Amino acid sequence: MEKNPAILSVEASIIDLPTIRPHKLSMATMMKQTMVIIKITSTDGIIGWGESTTIGGMTYGPESPESMKLTVDQYISPLLIGKDATNINVLMHEINRNVKGNTFTKAGIETALLDSQGKRLGVSVAELFGGSINSKLPVLWTLASGNTEKDIEEAKHLIKINRHDTFKLKIGSNEPKKDVVHVVAIKKALGENIRITVDINQAWNEYTAKIWIKVLQDNGIDLIEQPIIKTNFDGLARLTEYFHVPIMADEAVATTEDAMKLCKIRGGSVFAIKIMKTGGLYNAAKIAGMAEASDIGLYGGTMLEGTIGSVASAHIFSTFTNLSWGTELFGPMLLTDDIVTNPMVFKDCKLELPKGPGLGIEVDEDKLNHYKRK
Structure with a gap:
């Protein structure tokens, strides 16, 4: 043998x-x-x-x-x-x-x-997990210059060339009112057909979150990501129940144990899954299963990986049945150079899963x- x-x-x-x-x-x-x-x-x-x-x-x-x-x-x-x-x-x-x-x-x-x-x-990595449900995944873009007019200009250009129709804004480093004014101005400039999500990166306490999420919700913001410290699971559950705008757990839902606790108390109506947080693709798939059983939507997150990490994420995300909030696997587009010979293809607001065995890329x-x- x-x-x-x-x-x-x-x-x-x-x-x-x-x-x-x-x-x-x-x-x-x-x-x-x-x-x-x-x-x-x-x-x-x-x-x-x-x-x-x-x-x-x-x-x-x-x-x-x-x-x-x-x-x-x-x-x-x-x-x-x-x-x-x-x-x-x-x-x-x-x-x-x-x-x-x-x-x-x-x-x-x-x-x-x-x-x-x-x-x-x-076979592809996705096939090792049973195969892709979608070989093209929606991908958003983060507007992170910190300058309102610059962000609006950048977003309008990307909409015009049909590269993105959903945008994320990273806030939390400024005083809340300043951040919220920045976000609302961008939402108004881009219009109601363009989805805007806000990532607060744990910067607010629960009291501050209740005040300012209300303003964001009233101004048509579509998704609120990790507004409070990741360890305040009960606070996430309270905010999820309090608002109709979806609250997304990100840093809070790292391990399978985190996911189990959050599913039980509904700490978030959306989970951001990142293979770096979960410790790999197998654990990402386990968390996706728990979320599906709990009627919690999924979002394919990123640690701004390059092509190898982004493609690995795309393979496992492509197998999820409830990836209702798309992905943010734009990391390779932030780079001026790459270490692969066949870069990822981003087209019509989506990324295309590479074809070929394994990850489908050549280093x-x-x-x-x-x-x-x-």
Whole structure:
């Protein structure tokens, strides 16, 4: 009987890719995107690629690019070398048993394992999960210059060329009244047919949220994302019940355990799923199942990953039955260069799932080495 291929090497590289403009969030302003690219090579010659990406160093969460590389090199790689490359469940179980937390790192590793197995079997990652329901996913754009007129001008241009018809605004770094005036002005300028979502990035307390969500709701804003601190689950449930504008849990719904608690108390009428938060595609699928059973809508979130992470997310999101709020997988469009030879296709307000085995993308290793942190 032929022996299954074994894992030969697990490499983690930190790369810094330039962005088209500064990207302003409530907790940081990004001037570039830093990602950890995972390369897993097996004895059958197959190479799988994954990506672990966070925002703003450690301002978003406890993992940084440097800590992710260290975790792969020192803790995860020794667990994988020499093991059966085809049994992803066993490999991830072993990692979860020996490495606590570190969901961003685990997402990149799991993606590389899935990419390898898809290539090995000649099927896409989506097919490993039963197949895509939609091969084209709606994708919004974040207006993050912080300047009202500039944001309106940018949005109108993107609407005119039919690249986006839904926009997200990141607020929370200013005094609430100033932020809300900014949002309302943009909504009025773009009109009622253009969907506007607001991400407060946990910046408000529950009292402030009650005052200002009312104003946003009255002015036709379509979705309110994570207005309060992620640990206030009951507060999210109270806001969900209090307003008719949908409240979305983002940072609050990271793990499967978070999702279970929020489903029980209806802490949010929409969940933002991000494979970095969940620790990979398998857990993302589990949370999607819980949300569906609880009549909670889904939104395909991003950590502004590059092409590898965005494509991995797109594969699993394409299998969801209740992706009623589309996706925000625009990360690659923020970059001035890429490390893949076949970039994602964004057309008519949607992204197209790449065809081909595994993730369906090819990495340009010369470009990877060019942008690799020395």
